[in-house]
Amino acid sequence: MCLWLNFEKNCVATLGICTNKTSSILTTEAVNRPFLYPVSKTCFRSRTSARVKMKRSKGGGDEEAPRHNGSAGRRKADQQQSDGDEGGSDIGPADLQDDDNDQGLRREIRSKYRDLISSVQQNREDMLSPSNNKLTEVLEEANKLFKDVRQAREAALDAQLLVVATDLGKEKASQLFSEGTAFDPTAFAEHLLSFMGLNRLEDDEDEQQNTANGYLPQDAWHRLARRAECCFRTAPSFHYMMGSFYAEPPPPKQRIERQRKAPSKEAKRIMPTQLKKMEESQQEATEKEVERILGYLKSYYQDDPTSPISYYEFVIDPSSFSRTVENIFHTSFLIRDGLARMYLDEEKLPCIAPVEEGEVEAGGSTSRKQCILSISPKIWKELIDAFDIKDSIIRPPNTQND
Amino acid sequence: MTFGDSLPFMRCVAMTQRKRPSSTQSSSQRRHTGNLVAQDEDDDATFTQPSTSQVQRGLEKLTPAQVDQKTAEVVQYFLVKDQKKMPVRRADLVKHVVKDYRNIYPEILKRAARTFDQVFGLKLVEIDPKNKMYILVNNLETPDKASPVRSPSNPKMGLLLAILSVIFMKGGVVRENLIWNTLRKLRVDPGEKHEEFGDVRKMVTDEFVRQRYLEYVRIPHTEPIEHEFRWGQRADAEVSKAKILEFMGELHEQDPKTWTQQYRQAHSLPNSSQASTSSSSQR
Numbered sequence: 001m002c003l004w005l006n007f008e009k010n011c012v013a014t015l016g017i018c019t020n021k022t023s024s025i026l027t028t029e030a031v032n033r034p035f036l037y038p039v040s041k042t043c044f045r046s047r048t049s050a051r052v053k054m055k056r057s058k059g060g061g062d063e064e065a066p067r068h069n070g071s072a073g074r075r076k077a078d079q080q081q082s083d084g085d086e087g088g089s090d091i092g093p094a095d096l097q098d099d100d101n102d103q104g105l106r107r108e109i110r111s112k113y114r115d116l117i118s119s120v121q122q123n124r125e126d127m128l129s130p131s132n133n134k135l136t137e138v139l140e141e142a143n144k145l146f147k148d149v150r151q152a153r154e155a156a157l158d159a160q161l162l163v164v165a166t167d168l169g170k171e172k173a174s175q176l177f178s179e180g181t182a183f184d185p186t187a188f189a190e191h192l193l194s195f196m197g198l199n200r201l202e203d204d205e206d207e208q209q210n211t212a213n214g215y216l217p218q219d220a221w222h223r224l225a226r227r228a229e230c231c232f233r234t235a236p237s238f239h240y241m242m243g244s245f246y247a248e249p250p251p252p253k254q255r256i257e258r259q260r261k262a263p264s265k266e267a268k269r270i271m272p273t274q275l276k277k278m279e280e281s282q283q284e285a286t287e288k289e290v291e292r293i294l295g296y297l298k299s300y301y302q303d304d305p306t307s308p309i310s311y312y313e314f315v316i317d318p319s320s321f322s323r324t325v326e327n328i329f330h331t332s333f334l335i336r337d338g339l340a341r342m343y344l345d346e347e348k349l350p351c352i353a354p355v356e357e358g359e360v361e362a363g364g365s366t367s368r369k370q371c372i373l374s375i376s377p378k379i380w381k382e383l384i385d386a387f388d389i390k391d392s393i394i395r396p397p398n399t400q401n402d
Numbered sequence: 403m404t405f406g407d408s409l410p411f412m413r414c415v416a417m418t419q420r421k422r423p424s425s426t427q428s429s430s431q432r433r434h435t436g437n438l439v440a441q442d443e444d445d446d447a448t449f450t451q452p453s454t455s456q457v458q459r460g461l462e463k464l465t466p467a468q469v470d471q472k473t474a475e476v477v478q479y480f481l482v483k484d485q486k487k488m489p490v491r492r493a494d495l496v497k498h499v500v501k502d503y504r505n506i507y508p509e510i511l512k513r514a515a516r517t518f519d520q521v522f523g524l525k526l527v528e529i530d531p532k533n534k535m536y537i538l539v540n541n542l543e544t545p546d547k548a549s550p551v552r553s554p555s556n557p558k559m560g561l562l563l564a565i566l567s568v569i570f571m572k573g574g575v576v577r578e579n580l581i582w583n584t585l586r587k588l589r590v591d592p593g594e595k596h597e598e599f600g601d602v603r604k605m606v607t608d609e610f611v612r613q614r615y616l617e618y619v620r621i622p623h624t625e626p627i628e629h630e631f632r633w634g635q636r637a638d639a640e641v642s643k644a645k646i647l648e649f650m651g652e653l654h655e656q657d658p659k660t661w662t663q664q665y666r667q668a669h670s671l672p673n674s675s676q677a678s679t680s681s682s683s684q685r
Contacts, residue, residue, distance in 0.1 A: 189587035224560030
């Protein structure tokens with residue numbers, strides 16, 4: 001609270017009470033009531049001036065408000081000089097008019113007040129810094145101006161200046177009051193910039209804070225965001241792996257369909273010319289392959305109808321994983337069409353055997369069972385080792401000697 | 403004519419000012435959620451919390467599969483809404499998802515909260531008991547250092563961290579000019595379009611406020627109109643003050659304890675207790 005006592009040294013008595021009020025307001029209220037201050041200060045101020053005027057009219061000259069007495073003293077002198085008719089202690093209307101009529105002076109005072117107000121508002125951060133006394137200087141300047149204040153308009157500007165100044169004063173006071181280190185947002189910003197990887201240029205000329213030296217890297221804010229992840233307990237956002245979820249109906253789909261239609265038409269056009277070059281379509285190739293495998297199965301079975309054919313030995317090609325997969329694929333057609341059947345032997349290993357004609361009706365009443373086979377290169381190798389498969393039963397199509 | 407006269411005046415001014423904050427807060431909330439709340443206010447007003455016996459009766463009429471299905475729908479609704487970090491209003495939830503099952507609404511919400519906890523490691527938090535708003539918060543422990551996994555980070559979170567730090571270190575409320583000036587020092591000018599953030603002013607005063615990370619409240623009696631920033635309800639639930647203080651300590655190369663007031667504030671309450679969990683509180 002020494003802040004107040006400093007700038008109003010000659011008004012200690014008058015401001016003493018106001019100080020008590022402001023300090024009690026500071027401690028009891030939350031620190032967010034700037035508007036309380038102006039109310040108390042302006043009403044205080046207008047009351048003192050009213051009080052002084054009343055007292056003067058009564059004839060007394062009090063020492064209670066020395067500042068106002070300064071102006072009162074000057075007035076008394078003016079009175080004696082200019083207006084000998086009026087009583088010495090009365091403020092006659094004529095006396096007021098002389099000063100009031102000086103419109104130039106009024107305007108000057110008002111404009112000076114406005115300058116002071118804007119300087120406080122513009123340089124707020126500067127004045128907040130505890131290292132200077134700029135606020136005190138502003139208030140001393142206001143004191144000087146107030147001596148010449150006569151009309152309500154100027155007093156209102158003075159009150160406005162006080163609003164702004166007391167607000168700043170309150171913040172400065174709270175800086176003093178707070179235990180521990182004060183927090184300076186400017187320093188914080190500087191540290192943050194360094195953290196984000198600011199590359200400061202080597203110019204020693206631009207040492208002022210205002211000029212922006214250096215440039216921030218591209219990922220500056222990402223660095224800070226990553227550090228923020230440690231402080232935030234944000235729930236990770238849910239997204240479909242296949243793409244994000246849009247609530248709006250998807251108009252782009254139509255465009256995609258149109259695009260798809262175009263190539264297919266072209267493909268159809270190309271197809272007929274290509275067909276001459278291709279011997280078979282893919283479907284026929286599969287059927288041929290399936291028949292060929294059936295042939296292998298039957299011949300193998302007829303060699304020894306009693307011994308069961310291990311499924312794995314049948315389909316696996318020890319030299320090629322991809323051909324093994326093809327074999328499994330084609331064999332599945334045999335089973336689907338009821339031309340072969342799979343069963344488990346005593347050791348619960350899968351075996352395959354061709355279906356005798358007439359044994360089972362194709363698509364018959366027997367319940368069809370399905371299973372899904374999966375094989376990976378690792379499993380394929382393990383099977384080769386386990387069953388000791390040296391040769392493939394199903395010869396690869398290229399080496400076929402038909 | 404004495405100074406004593408001014409005392410009662412100041413006192414009653416102080417009294418009226420003291421009452422203001424709650425009304426400004428709710429009016430600002432009403433303003434922010436204004437348009438969206440208007441249509442659903444009727445729905446929420448007519449939605450009365452069913453009693454436990456009503457819930458029991460409702461449950462008896464439905465199969466477990468139906469209840470599970472509805473719970474799953476609520477869970478999915480929350481997860482999608484959480485993508486944009488917008489809070490979920492009870493009125494919306496009842497109107498769009500729960501619909502006919504509103505008589506067992508408390509049970510559904512309880513199950514959804516359990517699913518979030520056990521399946522996703524998330525916590526369903528009620529951030530606004532008056533307006534019945536919910537958010538999802540991570541229930542798992544935050545890592546001490548940045549995650550080694552290089553997942554894409556959102557730069558907005560960096561800006562938010564800067565703003566929240568300033569507000570916290572300055573006692574919980576700051577005038578908006580302080581934030582704008584600090585941002586300018588960080589090469590982010592609210593008046594210009596930023597290459598990374600776009601319209602910064604809108605992002606800070608609109609998006610972050612709607613997400614409930616910040617509160618942007620008008621200060622009465624200011625001319626020209628000024629606002630102040632505070633932590634929002636989501637920030638209270640999600641952000642650890644202690645960790646922020648730790649970060650400050652790193653930046654300034656000081657012991658966090660040197661900021662005694664902030665240290666006390668950060669370590670007095672368990673951090674996410676300010677927003678109550680939904681499973682026990684009234685819905």
